[in-house]
Amino acid sequence: TRSLSGQENTKEQKFTNFSRQFPLIEEEGDINSLQLINRMAGENPYAGQTRHDRLRMLAFDHHIEHVRRIGRKFEELSAQSVITGTMKAIDGTTNTDLIYDFKRLATHTETVTTAWSDIASDILGDVDDACSLIRADAHVNADMAVLSSVDMDSVIKNTAIKAQADNRRFELIQVSTNNPVPAKFDRFVAGGFIPRGRLRTPKGFEVWLFTYLDVYTDAAGAATDYLPANR
DSSP states (O other), rough: OOOOOOOOOOOOOOOOOOOOOOOOOOOOOOOEEEEHHHTTOOOOTTTTOOOOHHHHHHHHHHHHHHHHHHHHHHHHHHHHHHHSSOOOOOOOOOOOGGGGOOOOOOGGSSOSSOOOOOSOOOOHHHHHHHHHHHHHHHHSSEEEEOOOOHHHHHHHHOHHHHHHHHHHHHTTOOOOOOOTOOGGGGHHHTTTTEEEEEEOOTTTTTTEEEEEOOEEEOOTSSSSEESSSOO
């Protein structure tokens, strides 16, 4: 027993448990009989390749392409989960039972007052607001930000940031032996993130800026950024 002091109880084991099955990804490819009687690209005409030899080589080519596509799909799904806080088990579905929800707080999707493409926008204030949310809810300091190439260009051209970089040595875009990327970000750099520099905000937060330039081909055949602009 204890006295009824009115003090709020502490809570432990703050987590949510889900049981979900990861979706299957299927890729298909055809090999027709004409391919087995004609020379393949780069095949020596005197090599004496049999139909069975060609069948195995064509099947291997299909397998490599399937692996490449599935790898790209994994990357697309990863980007989807980071950007939206959810991931669809089936492309295009609106069924919530088929959407993995990572329970991101709605308040963590912030809409800025002025678009960053406006050179007079308050980018530093927006970053401060985002870092403050993380500090308040997670009790840790944000240490990195990932921007599209379009948004990184807006940061570089921003009037306030240019003034701070010139006058107060914010070292916004400096990555050198005197200011190396911390080792804790090595796995991101190895995965294709491009370090663009360190940003110190007016409130005192310090975040490393990265861009990611890779693209994938969507269902319509268009090249699509994994990290879209203005996100």
